[in-house]
Amino acid sequence: MTRERSGPPGSGLDLHLDWxxxxxxxxxxxxxxxxxxxxxxxxxxxxxxxxxxxxxLGVARGTVTRAYAQLGTEGFLLSRQGAPTTVAxxxxxxxxxxxxxxxxxxxxxxxxxxxxxxxxxxxPRKDWLAASRRVLRSMPADDLxxxxxxxxxxxxxALAEYLRRARAVHTSPERLIVCNGYSExxxxxxxxxxANGVRSVDFEDPSLPHFRTIVEDDxxxxxxxxxxxxxxxxxxxxxxxxxxxPAHQFPLGVTMRAQRRAALIRSAKTEGRIIVEDDYDGExxxxxxxxxxxxxxxxxxxxxxxxxxxxxxxxLRIAWLALPARLVEPVRAMRTHGRYGPxxxxxxxxxxxxxxxxxxxxxxxxxxxxxxREQLLRGLDGLRSRHRxxxxxxxxxxxxTLRLDPDGPDEREVLARARSRGVALETLGPWWVNPGxxxxxxxxxxxxxxxxxxxxxxxxxxxxxxx
Amino acid sequence: MTRERSGPPGSGLDLHLDWxxxxxxxxxxxxxxxxxxxxxxxxxxxxxxxxxxxxxLGVARGTVTRAYAQLGTEGFLLSRQGAPTTVAxxxxxxxxxxxxxxxxxxxxxxxxxxxxxxxxxxxPRKDWLAASRRVLRSMPADDLxxxxxxxxxxxxxALAEYLRRARAVHTSPERLIVCNGYSExxxxxxxxxxANGVRSVDFEDPSLPHFRTIVEDDxxxxxxxxxxxxxxxxxxxxxxxxxxxPAHQFPLGVTMRAQRRAALIRSAKTEGRIIVEDDYDGExxxxxxxxxxxxxxxxxxxxxxxxxxxxxxxxLRIAWLALPARLVEPVRAMRTHGRYGPxxxxxxxxxxxxxxxxxxxxxxxxxxxxxxREQLLRGLDGLRSRHRxxxxxxxxxxxxTLRLDPDGPDEREVLARARSRGVALETLGPWWVNPGxxxxxxxxxxxxxxxxxxxxxxxxxxxxxxx
Numbered sequence: 001m002t003r004e005r006s007g008p009p010g011s012g013l014d015l016h017l018d019w020x021x022x023x024x025x026x027x028x029x030x031x032x033x034x035x036x037x038x039x040x041x042x043x044x045x046x047x048x049x050x051x052x053x054x055x056x057l058g059v060a061r062g063t064v065t066r067a068y069a070q071l072g073t074e075g076f077l078l079s080r081q082g083a084p085t086t087v088a089x090x091x092x093x094x095x096x097x098x099x100x101x102x103x104x105x106x107x108x109x110x111x112x113x114x115x116x117x118x119x120x121x122x123x124p125r126k127d128w129l130a131a132s133r134r135v136l137r138s139m140p141a142d143d144l145x146x147x148x149x150x151x152x153x154x155x156x157x158a159l160a161e162y163l164r165r166a167r168a169v170h171t172s173p174e175r176l177i178v179c180n181g182y183s184e185x186x187x188x189x190x191x192x193x194x195a196n197g198v199r200s201v202d203f204e205d206p207s208l209p210h211f212r213t214i215v216e217d218d219x220x221x222x223x224x225x226x227x228x229x230x231x232x233x234x235x236x237x238x239x240x241x242x243x244x245x246p247a248h249q250f251p252l253g254v255t256m257r258a259q260r261r262a263a264l265i266r267s268a269k270t271e272g273r274i275i276v277e278d279d280y281d282g283e284x285x286x287x288x289x290x291x292x293x294x295x296x297x298x299x300x301x302x303x304x305x306x307x308x309x310x311x312x313x314x315x316l317r318i319a320w321l322a323l324p325a326r327l328v329e330p331v332r333a334m335r336t337h338g339r340y341g342p343x344x345x346x347x348x349x350x351x352x353x354x355x356x357x358x359x360x361x362x363x364x365x366x367x368x369x370x371x372x373r374e375q376l377l378r379g380l381d382g383l384r385s386r387h388r389x390x391x392x393x394x395x396x397x398x399x400x401t402l403r404l405d406p407d408g409p410d411e412r413e414v415l416a417r418a419r420s421r422g423v424a425l426e427t428l429g430p431w432w433v434n435p436g437x438x439x440x441x442x443x444x445x446x447x448x449x450x451x452x453x454x455x456x457x458x459x460x461x462x463x464x465x466x467x
Numbered sequence: 468m469t470r471e472r473s474g475p476p477g478s479g480l481d482l483h484l485d486w487x488x489x490x491x492x493x494x495x496x497x498x499x500x501x502x503x504x505x506x507x508x509x510x511x512x513x514x515x516x517x518x519x520x521x522x523x524l525g526v527a528r529g530t531v532t533r534a535y536a537q538l539g540t541e542g543f544l545l546s547r548q549g550a551p552t553t554v555a556x557x558x559x560x561x562x563x564x565x566x567x568x569x570x571x572x573x574x575x576x577x578x579x580x581x582x583x584x585x586x587x588x589x590x591p592r593k594d595w596l597a598a599s600r601r602v603l604r605s606m607p608a609d610d611l612x613x614x615x616x617x618x619x620x621x622x623x624x625a626l627a628e629y630l631r632r633a634r635a636v637h638t639s640p641e642r643l644i645v646c647n648g649y650s651e652x653x654x655x656x657x658x659x660x661x662a663n664g665v666r667s668v669d670f671e672d673p674s675l676p677h678f679r680t681i682v683e684d685d686x687x688x689x690x691x692x693x694x695x696x697x698x699x700x701x702x703x704x705x706x707x708x709x710x711x712x713p714a715h716q717f718p719l720g721v722t723m724r725a726q727r728r729a730a731l732i733r734s735a736k737t738e739g740r741i742i743v744e745d746d747y748d749g750e751x752x753x754x755x756x757x758x759x760x761x762x763x764x765x766x767x768x769x770x771x772x773x774x775x776x777x778x779x780x781x782x783l784r785i786a787w788l789a790l791p792a793r794l795v796e797p798v799r800a801m802r803t804h805g806r807y808g809p810x811x812x813x814x815x816x817x818x819x820x821x822x823x824x825x826x827x828x829x830x831x832x833x834x835x836x837x838x839x840r841e842q843l844l845r846g847l848d849g850l851r852s853r854h855r856x857x858x859x860x861x862x863x864x865x866x867x868t869l870r871l872d873p874d875g876p877d878e879r880e881v882l883a884r885a886r887s888r889g890v891a892l893e894t895l896g897p898w899w900v901n902p903g904x905x906x907x908x909x910x911x912x913x914x915x916x917x918x919x920x921x922x923x924x925x926x927x928x929x930x931x932x933x934x
Contacts, residue, residue: 026632030635070759074728074758074759123608125603125604132596132599136592136599141588141917145575145780147781168541217803258540258555289493291540314613315611315809316809342647343783344783345812450608
């Protein structure tokens with residue numbers, strides 16, 4: 001209930017009080033502040049006597065007295081013994097609010113094929129709520145204090161067990177750092193490397209531009225290293241650190257072959273190179289058991305990075321690093337600014353890992369995404385356009401990358417056509433590091449649409465790709 | 468159920484399989500990986516034939532075949548057509564794990580008087596769970612995606628309303644940025660200022676060393692500006708930005724007087740200085756209504772910072788900035804690395820703010836902390852030692868700062884005595900910015916002990932202070 005009241009002519013004051021049913025000194029003080037800020041109560045001008053204003057507004061005089069006293073303490077009003085109360089003239093200089101900052105328009109595309117997004121409508125809300133209930137009922141009060149900069153021990157214990165079991169990661173709770181998403185994880189690594197004299201980092205070419213920006217923002221150079229059907233070209237590495245996606249190259253979709261993995265590890269050992277293994281979707285292999293992590297081959301040369309963004313939801317902002325022992329302290333030291341995440345969600349994830357609900361959700365998602373991938377491939381096979389898949393792309397993950405038909409529309413045209421149909425996807429152009437005559441391509445994430453929306457979404461996508 | 472099995476002499480292999488009741492290819496692969504890493508399976512050596520190992524272990528041959536294939540893909544084993552399978556010799560170089568990184572010892576003091584901590588055992592768990600339930604039942608799936616870098620609109624709307632009502636902050640959802648605690652908030656401000664050419668920041672002297680470090684880590688100088696009974700010495704300000712605690716100076720406890728507040732605003736306007744108002748405990752005034760925020764006097768000159776760390780719990784890692792319009796974009800731009808927090812807790816807090824449960828918890832806490840402060844003051848009055856309170860310290864907040872009796876033990880001795888009694892408090896020494904002949908002092912946070920523990924905790928504290 002909102003009432004507007006204007007001060008009658010007697011008080012000389014147009015208050016436009018927005019009282020929300022609480023005619024108290026607090027509401028009056030706020031209205032007076034607003035009037036002073038807006039210039040309706042000019043600097044240096046007298047305010048009405050408490051008696052007059054109370055009468056005009058139909059409130060108790062004490063209400064006005066308290067409001068004036070409050071504003072006096074805050075410096076809006078000046079009252080001196082024996083003199084009338086006036087508006088403080090320090091505030092004169094037009095303290096009007098600027099126009100409000102533009103508000104970002106949150107806009108979900110109608111048909112969402114952006115890579116890197118799981119099906120959010122399948123988020124296991126019930127499991128999460130049950131886990132939250134257990135956490136809130138059983139966590140010690142001390143866990144509500146400023147936390148361990150590596151993340152709660154309970155989560156790190158559950159993660160160490162899970163990573164060993166599901167991804168052949170060789171680690172322990174002491175070597176894990178829980179981060180606010182892979183972006184923060186990479187930023188911590190980047191700053192730790194820089195503090196140790198590293199000045200450039202190798203990335204796969206192509207790779208996600210956003211991650212390269214994080215490293216560049218720390219003042220380091222990024223080199224793009226070509227990727228072929230077997231993975232990154234190890235012989236072309238040139239920096240003291242390299243970020244790779246061995247299980248399922250992002251975005252080309254190839255998996256790093258055994259010989260290449262061994263060569264990469266060897267280069268790490270002989271040249272003292274740090275390898276960052278971005279295992280963003282390692283859980284989602286459809287044709288066979290997932291290949292174990294690179295880190296499992298050389299736990300002291302590889303930093304393993306995993307995330308809950310693809311298995312559960314990006315909004316959780318939970319990722320993890322399994323670090324070589326010598327890097328735990330340097331990376332942890334970069335977290336001094338208290339950026340470690342809230343404990344409830346981290347403990348809820350620990351519950352899900354322990355109870356098996358996490359594995360179950362991953363299994364369900366894997367089956368669903370495999371079906372989607374098959375439907376998508378069948379759909380692509382039926383097109384007149386001669387888009388080709390990158391040949392070595394394995395049956396895995398949440399996305400697919402296509403080389404566009406060389407005789408068809410280019411990336412810009414495909415993107416425009418997609419927009420006009422409400423289809424969101426990405427073109428490969430911005431993903432390349434090195435300039436060159438790269439064939440045009442699109443990156444299609446097929447996990448994002450809700451289950452009921454996948455069929456019409458697919459139809460819209462195929463229509464976009466087949467002009 | 469864990470069984471250990473050793474391969475019999477026939478296979479030449481001591482596997483020490485840790486199977487956890489799952490005698491499958493996965494467990495076998497993990498055991499083989501461990502054996503290779505530990506050097507039990509030497510590089511270049513042949514592994515047993517699948518038939519021999521299957522027989523030795525009493526498992527199906529397919530189990531061994533799958534395990535070998537998996538390790539082949541991962542680069543642990545090399546198999547060539549017609550040749551025996553061997554351990555890849557790339558891994559030779561003693562890939563043994565370093566000793567594990569030292570694990571931090573989480574240790575709560577027995578009697579916790581560290582400043583800046585609320586009573587965590589009073590955290591409103593039921594309200595929080597109810598809010599989480601509502602959030603999980605009603606939030607749109609889109610909210611689980613990568614979020615708005617300013618924080619979820621629902622929380623910013625609830626906060627804008629709360630801040631106006633409770634702290635006389637003049638803001639709107641578009642001007643708010645939700646941060647992972649005040650540390651991140653200050654770090655964002657610091658980097659935004661630095662990007663705009665600011666090279667030094669004024670802090671109150673004394674003030675919390677941790678926050679000064681954040682600014683110094685960004686490569687800026689910190690100047691300490693003296694604080695007297697009326698607040699910071701505005702005439703001594705010298706940097707383009709100043710961080711202040713006007714409602715309740717941290718740690719001295721004085722409140723900034725009206726004339727001083729006006730002078731500070733004037734200096735901001737005439738000298739183009741940015742004021743950062745750290746309103747860390749503005750909700751907790753005991754003797755009267757809280758003084759409104761400084762920001763309310765000059766929303767375009769003051770950055771307002773608030774936090775849930777004192778009203779609810781530090782582990783939430785939720786703080787907020789109300790920014791002048793022209794600073795929204797520069798500060799927001801510093802969040803490119805995705806450090807914004809998880810959405811569930813942020814939406815749960817929005818629920819608490821909307822439902823009134825937050826206000827109710829603050830009211831309950833305020834009453835409890837006021838009682839504690841009175842008990843503490845009575846206890847201090849009864850001491851033989853002549854410790855004195857800083858004279859202008861107001862009746863507010865979660866802490867109290869004492870000048871130690873000049874004839875008694877110094878800070879170091881008090882700290883040692885406290886430790887020996889299981890009492891945690893802080894000494895004032897590290898809080899000073901400028902060197903000088905500062906009187907010794909202690910900072911006592913009286914909010915942290917659980918309700919049932921406050922009386923014995925107080926006794927231990929008083930005993931510490933009265934040798």
